[in-house]
Each structure stands twice: as structure tokens, then as C-alpha cells.
Amino acid sequence: MHKSIRINWGLILLMLIISQGCCLLQQPNSSSDNGLKDHYKAYFPIGVAVNTRTLNGEESQLLLKEFNSITPENAMKMEVIHPREDFYFWRDADSMVNFAQNHQLKVRGHNLCWHEQVPNWMFKDNNGGLVTKEVLFKRLKDHITTVVKRYKGKIYAWDVVNEVIGDADDEFIRNSLWYQICGEEYIAKAFEYAHAADPEALLFYNDYNSERPVKRDKIYRLLKNLIDQKVPIHGVGLQAHWSVFEPAEKELREAIELYASLGLQIHFTELDMSVYPWEKNKRQKRSGESDRLTPELEAKQIDQYAKVFKIFREYKKHITSVTFWNVSDRYSWLDYYPVPGRKNYPLLFDQNLQRKKAYQKVVDFKE
Ligand code: GLA
Secondary structure (H helix, E strand, C coil): CCCCCCCCHHHHHHHHHHHHHHHHHHCCCCCCCCCHHHHCCCCCCEEEEECHHHHHCCHHHHHHHHCCEEEECCCCCHHHHCCECCECCCHHHHHHHHHHHHCCCEEEEEEEECCCCCCHHHHECCCCCECCHHHHHHHHHHHHHHHHHHCCCCCCEEEEEECCECCCCCCCECCCHHHHHHCCHHHHHHHHHHHHHCCCCEEEEEECCCCCHHHHHHHHHHHHHHHHCCCCCCEEEECCEEECCECCHHHHHHHHHHHHCCCCEEEEEEEEEECCCCCCCCCCCCCCCCCCCCHHHHHHHHHHHHHHHHHHHHCCCCEEEEEECCCCCCCCHHHCCCCCCCCCCCCCECCCCCECHHHHHHHCCCC
16 A cells, blocks of 8 residues: 655754754854954954964964964064074074964064164174174164065064163163164164065054153154154054053053054054063062962953953054964963063963953953
8 A cells, every 4th residue: 555645844844944043053153253353353453472382382273263463472583583693593483474374364573673682793893892883784784684575575564673762761762782882873774774675564663661651752752753754664562561550541542642643553562461560670589479360360450451452442543453472371471570480360361271251351342
């Protein structure tokens, strides 16, 4: 006997709808799968400072999920990349630029001229005395031209000159060997050399404590002088080595508005949020000093991160990049400075590379 099979199309349709619904529920919600870079897509690239360990170890997955720009933490500094007059060490810097190219990340170059992490040979003649201004200009030009040309078209922005403003209230330009030998002129020259080597690259002046009014006004004065002299400078890098105690909202807003009034782009170049107040000098760890992330400090950090990112979003017209200094609390330069061996917790990912509560606040906004 032939049994006729009656197909119940209505039931099938119902089952299909239910199974689709289940699938949708099971799929990760697209917004929780987003990284920082996706949340901030309509605002600015989100970068991070990297070393060779970052790119080869566990943090690299996190990097690719959350960030779309990198800055070599040390690999392009003069003492690393140009340790002797006749020798450049390209291996690490090249590997970072290649990594970025392979993964479509932007690269900020850091840095071309600084008074720290600069090799001694730069300032010395054959007899161990200081070189003349002419020799130092030639060396600076050779260095900048060689490094910038090598990465032409691959590094879109350079921190050309780092930290030349003095910390003492009455010191304008820091009394470094660069300054002692060349006078203030070396600052403009560095930008000119970089521009000649790659006319497309965006060139930045970069400094810390740049929201504190006295230092801010000196940085402004330097930038204005450079612009008035028609020096090729496109932006100011505010390092943003901040803490849960500063900057105040008013200072941050005033600084952004002042620098932006010069028509410069603003990059936040080295963001971290120490849980300790700023101290300038290295000191020993005090016995009994706590270095736990207490609930009170954590709460302050959450508020501070939420506050500064809200301000960043408001000023998106002027802010064209925000870069964190290191990936996670597993490793930060602040574990060594200014108190060697004191643990710090300055970033948005914890020591297990998990998103911290502050992270949620930073991405929890409506466009
Ligand atoms: C300064 C420099 C950076 C880095 C930090 C500390 O901010 O610009 O390159 O050395 O200090 O890690």
C-alpha cells in the first residue's frame, strides 16, 4: 500500500524560523566582538606601543583584535637603530613595519631626535671632545634621512623631536647636548630633514605633561615659533602618561583647544593611567608600600578613563590618533619607572590579557 506523505510546509517554516533564531542567539553579539578600533572607527585609529615580544607572544592576538596602529616602543630610537656611526640595526624595526604591513596596521615612527636613548658617539669627535655644530647637523641629517627614507610610504607619521621643553618653570628649551652644541635651531632642522626625506609623512613634536599650564604654554610658544618660521610640522603629540589623579578635565580641554588653535593635528601618543601620583625621579620601593590595585584605585581609574575618552570623542575633529603605551598590565614600563619593582596597572587589559572594567566604560557610548 502506498502511503501518501503529506508535507506540512507550515511546520517546516516554523522550525526554520526557530532554528535561525537560535543561531542568531548563539552567535556572538557583533558589538561584544568588536575591538577598541571598531568602537572608535568613526573617531580615530587606536594604537599601541610594541616591542618584539608583543609581536611574537600571546599579546599579538589581542593587539590584532583591539588596535589598528602601532608605535615601536624602543626599536627606532637612535641608540637602538643607529648604535655606531657606520652601523644601523634594522632587524627589529623592520620586523615591526613588516608586521604592520601584513596586518594593515598604521605605523607611527618614534622618534628621530631626543636627548635620551641617544648614543654617545653622536656628540663626540675622535678625541672624545664635543663635535662642532656643523658636524652635529650633518650627523642628525644623515640619521634622519636614512631612517625616514627606509620607511617612506610605510610610516605615515613621525615623532620628529621629542621632549625639548624644560621641566623647570623658567627653562624654555631643555639644556641638552643638542641645545648646547646647536642652539634652538636643531629643532627646526630636524623637521626640515624629515620632510625632505618623505614629503608625505606627517611630522609631530611630542612631549609629556603637556596639559600642565606652564609647560603647555612653553610648548605652544615653541610650536608657534616653528609655524611662523614655516617649518614643516603637522601636529603635536601629547604623550598622556597620566594617572588616576590627573589631568583635570579643565586642563585637558584647555590644552586641546590651545594646540588645535594653531591648526595642528593632535595625537595622544603614549597613553597610560598610572595608579600612583606622578613622580619625576627614580626612587627605591619603600618597605611596606602597597602595590595592589585596590577597589578604590580601580574605581578612580575607571572614572578617569571614561572621562578622558569622552573628551577625546568630543574633540574628534582635532584628534587624529590615540595610542596606548603598551598592551596590557602584564608588562608596562611603569613597573620599572619611577619606582623599580613596583607593580602598576595602567592599561585597559589586565595581567591575564582580559578586558578590565575601565575598558567597558571606554567603549560604552552612543555615537
Ligand atoms: C617617553 C618617551 C617614550 C618612552 C617613555 C617611557 O615618554 O617618549 O619613548 O621612553 O618615555 O617608556
